[in-house]
Amino acid sequence: MTHKQVIALDVNNVSVAYGGGRLALRQASLQVQGGSVCGLVGMNGSGKSTLFKTVMGFLPPLRGTVQVFGQPVIRAQKAGLIAYVPQSEDVDWNFPVSVREVVMMGRQGKMGWLRRPNAVDETLVEESLERVGMSAFMNRQIGELSGGQRKRAFLARALAQEGRLLLLDEPFGGVDVGTSEAIIALMGELRREGRSMLVSTHDLGTLETFCDEVALIADRTVLLYGPTDEVLTADNLAATFGGRSPLHAQPSAKRVEVRP
Amino acid sequence: MTLEFLLEPLQYDFMTRALLVSALVGTVCAVLSCFVILKGWSLMGDAVSHAVLPGVVISYLLGLPFVIGAFFFGLVTVSAIGFIQSRSRVKEDTVIGVVFTALFALGLVMISKISSEVHLSHILFGDVLGIGDSELWQTVIAGTIALIVTLLLRKDLLLYVFDPTHARSIGLNTGVLNYVLLTMLALTIVTALQTVGVILVVAMLITPGATAYLLTDKFSKMLWIAVACGILSAVIGTYGSYFLDGATGACIVLVQSLFFLLAFIFAPKHGQLARRRQQMAERADELGEGGPPAAPRPVLTRVRASGKTEASD
Ligand SMILES: Nc1ncnc2c1ncn2[C@@H]1O[C@H](COP(=O)(O)OP(=O)(O)OP(=O)(O)O)[C@@H](O)[C@H]1O
Ligand SMILES: [Mg+2]
Numbered sequence: 001m002t003h004k005q006v007i008a009l010d011v012n013n014v015s016v017a018y019g020g021g022r023l024a025l026r027q028a029s030l031q032v033q034g035g036s037v038c039g040l041v042g043m044n045g046s047g048k049s050t051l052f053k054t055v056m057g058f059l060p061p062l063r064g065t066v067q068v069f070g071q072p073v074i075r076a077q078k079a080g081l082i083a084y085v086p087q088s089e090d091v092d093w094n095f096p097v098s099v100r101e102v103v104m105m106g107r108q109g110k111m112g113w114l115r116r117p118n119a120v121d122e123t124l125v126e127e128s129l130e131r132v133g134m135s136a137f138m139n140r141q142i143g144e145l146s147g148g149q150r151k152r153a154f155l156a157r158a159l160a161q162e163g164r165l166l167l168l169d170e171p172f173g174g175v176d177v178g179t180s181e182a183i184i185a186l187m188g189e190l191r192r193e194g195r196s197m198l199v200s201t202h203d204l205g206t207l208e209t210f211c212d213e214v215a216l217i218a219d220r221t222v223l224l225y226g227p228t229d230e231v232l233t234a235d236n237l238a239a240t241f242g243g244r245s246p247l248h249a250q251p252s253a254k255r256v257e258v259r260p
Numbered sequence: 261m262t263l264e265f266l267l268e269p270l271q272y273d274f275m276t277r278a279l280l281v282s283a284l285v286g287t288v289c290a291v292l293s294c295f296v297i298l299k300g301w302s303l304m305g306d307a308v309s310h311a312v313l314p315g316v317v318i319s320y321l322l323g324l325p326f327v328i329g330a331f332f333f334g335l336v337t338v339s340a341i342g343f344i345q346s347r348s349r350v351k352e353d354t355v356i357g358v359v360f361t362a363l364f365a366l367g368l369v370m371i372s373k374i375s376s377e378v379h380l381s382h383i384l385f386g387d388v389l390g391i392g393d394s395e396l397w398q399t400v401i402a403g404t405i406a407l408i409v410t411l412l413l414r415k416d417l418l419l420y421v422f423d424p425t426h427a428r429s430i431g432l433n434t435g436v437l438n439y440v441l442l443t444m445l446a447l448t449i450v451t452a453l454q455t456v457g458v459i460l461v462v463a464m465l466i467t468p469g470a471t472a473y474l475l476t477d478k479f480s481k482m483l484w485i486a487v488a489c490g491i492l493s494a495v496i497g498t499y500g501s502y503f504l505d506g507a508t509g510a511c512i513v514l515v516q517s518l519f520f521l522l523a524f525i526f527a528p529k530h531g532q533l534a535r536r537r538q539q540m541a542e543r544a545d546e547l548g549e550g551g552p553p554a555a556p557r558p559v560l561t562r563v564r565a566s567g568k569t570e571a572s573d
Contacts, residue, residue, distance in 0.1 A: 056429055078431035091423050095298065096479045105419050109430030115415035141477040161430065 006034035006069060008165045008196035009055065011222075014064030016054050024050045027064065028222040030215050032165070032196050034069075037187060038225070039207050040200040042217035042240055048200040049087050051217065052169045055198075056084050068165055076165075080109050083163030085154050087170045087200075093143030099153050100138040103128055106160035121160075128159035131186060133179075148175040155183070159190075166190065166197045173202075184210045204247045207232065216240040269502040278388045281399055282494035282512060285388075285455045285464070288403045290490030291410050292448045293469030294482050295441060299421045302466045303353055304341070304442075307360035309449045309461035311337035313367025316383050316453070321374065326383070327398040327450045334446025337363060338439075364458075386457030386509030388498060395454050403451040410444050417441055418479060455494075456509030464490070467516040474523040474530045489519050 009032040016025045025047050032038040040048050053059045055066055057073040068076035076082055083106070106128070107121040117125075129135045132152040137145060145153060151174065158166060172180045180203070187197060187210050201207065207214060208228055215225035218240045224231060237245035269275040296305050312330040319329030337359060345355045371380050382390065391399070410417070420427045420437040428434050445465075452461045472485035497512030504511065525532050 058425070058428065074431065077429060080430065082429065084426075084429045086425060089423070090425065092298070095422050096473065096477045096482050097418075097422060098478065101479075105423070105426060106430075108415065108419055109432070114412070157426070 007067075008032045008034045008036075008069060009038075009198060010065075010067045010070075011051070011055065012065050012067075014054055014061045014066060016050065016059045016061050018050075018059070023062075024059075024220060025054060026219075026221045028217070028220075029064075030198075030222050030225055032198050032213070034164075034196055035191065035194045036212035037191050037197045037199060037210055038213040038215055039211035039228070040198060040215050040217060041202075041204065041207065041237075042200075043242070046217045046240075047220040048217055049169055050220075051222075052084065052086070052167050052198075052200070055167060056082070078109075080161060081164050082167065083158035083161040083165070084167040085151075085158045085169060085171065087173065089150065089154055091142075093150075095142060097142055098138065099134060099140050099142055099145070099156075100125060100129070102142050102153055103138075103157045103160050106157035109161070124160050124162070125156075128156040131159060131189075132156045133182060148179055151175055152179065155186075164195055166195055168197060168199045170200050170202070172206075180206070204232075204237070218242070269499060274389055274391075275498075275502060277391060277396060278498050278508070279495055281391060281396060282388050282455050282498045282508070283491050284400065284403050285452045286468075286490035286492075286494030286512070287487055288407045288448050288451050289461075289464035290468040290472075290486040291407060291483060292445060293465050293467070293490075294472065294479070294486050295410070295417055295421055295469075296445065296465050297469040297473060299441070301445070302462065303356050304338075305445060305449070305465040306462040307341070307356045308334045308337050308446050309453075309458055309465075311360040311363035311367075312446075312449060312453070313364055313383070313458055314370055317367055317370040317374070317380065320380065325394065325398050326453070327402050330450045330453060331402070331446055333363065334449060335443065338442045338446060382457070383453055384457050384459060385507070386453070386455050386460065388455040388508050389501070389506075391454055399451055399454050402447055406444050406447040406451060409440070413437075413440060414483075456512060460509050460513050463513040463516060467513070467520050468493070471516070471520045471523045474520075474527040477529070489516065493519060 009030070011028060011030040013027050013029050014025060015023055015027055017023050028047070028051060030038075030051070040051065042048055050059065054061060055068075055073065057066070057077070066073055069081055071079070071081075073082075103125045104117055104121065107117060107124060108115055111117060111121065126135070126138075129138050132155050134149065134152050134156055137149060137153070142150070142153065151171070155168075155171065158168070171183050175183070184206060187199070190197065191210075199211070211228045213225060214228045214231040216223040216231060216236055216239075223240060224236065232247065234245040234248035237247055296302060312333045315329035315331070315333030315336075316326050317329075319326045322329075340359050341352075341355050344350070344359065345352050348355070350358075381387075416427070416432060416437060417440070420432065420434055420441070424434050427437065448465065449461050452464050456464055468486040468489040469482070471489050472482040475485050476482050493515035494512050497515045498508050500515070501508040501511040523531065528534055
C-alpha cells in the first residue's frame, strides 16, 4: 500500500498557550502514518482538544511545527486534505439551515467561486448522510435533532469533505452503543479507503478494535505513541491516568520505554 | 378612494424617483439584514449608522459626495471597535456603545457649529422625496455595489456566520470575510442614509431579516422574503408619506414594523398562534392517550446494596 509510506500528520515538539501564561501543550510530538488510525487517550484537561486545535492552526504554536502530508497546515486546508469534527459544535442551533445544507458546507471549499454544488457534490452529500444513518433527517432544521444526531450530522459533513486526514475529537461522546459501533465500523471503512485518522476517546475498551496506533497524553504533553498493543500496557495507562490503569485489573510486568 | 386619487402621486417626477430609490434601498438593506440578525450585529448596525454623521458633515464642508465621507467614517467606526475590543477587557457591546456615541456627538457638535446656512436634517431623518441628482446617483452606485458583492459572496458569508471554525478549517480566510461583511454593512448604511436617515437606518437593517426569520427555516427563502418585505414596505411607506406629506423614512419603518408584528403573530411555525395551536395539540394528545388504563408497569425493584464497601481513597 502506498499510503503507508507517507506521514499523514507530523506534530513536532509543539508548545501552545491560550493566552494567560500557562502552557496548554508542552513540547508535544506525534506522528500519524498515512492510512492508519491513531487513538488519542488522556484524562480531562490533559490537552487532547488543544492538540486538535493546534493541528488545525487555530492556536498558533509558540514553538515546534505541524505538517500535514508534508505541507504546512494552511496549504493542506486549502487543498481540502483535512476534515475536523470538534468535540462540541459551537453554532447557533436555530440557524435557518437544514441538515442537508450543513453537510453540503463540507463541499464548499471544493466548489467553484460561485459555490454552486454540482451533481458530484449532491451525490457525496447523500452518501455521507446515508453512511451515518441520517438520510431520514436530511430536511430537518439543524436544531431539530438530538445531541447524538447532531454529532452524526457533523460527522457526515466531515465525510463529505473527502479529506485524507480526519480529526475526530471524541466522536463517541454522548452517543448510544449502537451509534458508537456504527461509527467504529465507519472508521474501518474509511481506513480501508486509505484515509488517516486521529481520534480522541475516553472509551479505552474499544480502542483495540479500531486503532492501529495509540498516543497517550497526560499533563499537557504526549507521553508516548506507537502500535496499540505495545502502548496499551497497564504501566503506561497508569502513568497516563495518574495511578491505576482503568483497563487492567492488575499491573502486568511488560513495560514499554517512554519516548522522549 | 378612486384610482385616480391613488395614481396621482405617480405623475410627479420626484415621486417616481423616490419610489425607485426607496425600493432599491429596501432591497439592499433586506439582503444585509439577513446576515446582520443571524450574526447578532444589530447593535453594530446601529453604531455604524450613527457614527457616519461626522463623515457626512465633513464631506459637505469639503464639497465631496456625502457617501465618501460617510463610508470612510463607517470603516473608521468598525476598525476602532475591533481595535479597542481586542486590546481591552471591556465587553463588545460596551465598546460599540462608547465608540458610536462619541462619533455621533462629534457629528452633532459639527452640525451645530455650521448650521446657520446648512440643513443636514435630511441626513438625520432622511428625505427621499427631495433627493437631488447627485445624491440619487451616489445612492444607486453604493447600493448596487453592496448588493452585488453580498449576493456573490453569500454562500461563504453564510458559512462564516454559521460556523467560523468550519469556514477556517476548509481554508477560507475568516478575517477577510469578517471585514467584507462589515464593509458591506457600512456601504449599505450609506446607501440608506438619504432615504431613512441616520437615526432609523438600523430598522431597515434588522426588521426585514427578523420578519423573514420568523417565517422560514431556509436561508434562501429567508433572503427572498426579506427582500419582498423590504421592497413592499419601502414602496408603501414612500407612497403613504406623500399623502401624509412627509416623514418618509419613518413611514417606511412603520410599515416594516407592522410586517414584523404580523409575522410574530401569524407565522405558520414560529408565530404566536401556531405555538398556541401546537401546545393545545400536544395537550390533547396527552389526554387522549388515556383510553383504557394501561396495565401497571412492573416497577424495577431498587437494587439492593451489593455488599460493596464504600470507595475509600
Ligand atoms: N479556551 C481556553 N482558555 C484557556 N485555557 C483552556 C482553554 N481551553 C482549554 N484550556 C485548558 O487547557 C488544558 C487542556 O484542555 P483540553 O480542552 O485540551 O483538554 P481535553 O484533553 O480535551 O479534555 P476533555 O477530555 O475534557 O475534553 C486544560 O487544562 C484546560 O483548562
Ligand atoms: Mg476535549
